[in-house]
Amino acid sequence: MKRAVLNLAGTVGKTTIVGHMLAPRMPGAPVLAIESINAAADSLGIEVEKVKGDQFRRIFADLVALDDAIIDIGASNIEDFLSGLAQFRGAHLEVDQYLVPVIPENKVQAETIATIKMLSSIGVPRDRIHIVFNRVRTGPQDEFPQVWAFAAAERTCIADPGAAVLENEVFDLLGQRGLTLAAALRDPTDYRARLRELGRNGDPALWQEYMDLHTIKALGTSADANLDEVFACLNRENE
Structure with a gap:
């Protein structure tokens, strides 16, 4: 299984998804951080291979060669990454799931919708685009009205209330401690x-x-x- 974690918005909890959820539950899957500015899951002590989004031939080689991988795509590298996917025929199908984490802020919800539209525009099928609701207190339907309504109307992504990471200060403490x-x-x-x-x-x-x-x-x-x-x-x- 190859899973990519991405959002045009920053600070949405990609490190929580990659470092705390995926890495321990996908043993042996390498973590590829497509990042040129910010720290990735390596800030938590996880072994990470870093590459920039404009080095897509190298990324494509990894996608083709690996059966399992976690791809952590920084907000500043998304456009280069998606441009590469669009240029290499069938490259977008090398990733089994595109996980788009979102937090309740209105601006982030809008950027999340833009991210999903970009994925859909290069041919990523609906069943491969999954929203992960993060910092949830009550429920995705109540706290993420923009994203929830978009998913229901456009049918270009999967929005499941079960994919909800609950608000918990433990993640901030873990980040502080690395x-x-x-x-x-x-x-x-x-x-x-x-x-x-x-x-x-x-x-x-x-x-x-x-x-x-x-x-x-x-x-x-x-x-x-x-x-x-x-x-x-x-x-x-x-x-």
């Missing part, structure tokens, strides 16, 4: 015990470190279960 959720949950350290041993009057920096890591574990189990559900939803949609 950790993946999977790595944090594998850590056997009892940070609650360490906090009690250190005491509230101990070293403030160490206290904060232990507190953050304890909080990540406390919040992480529900976040991981939610990501399991979203990943399972995407797999069902692909069947």
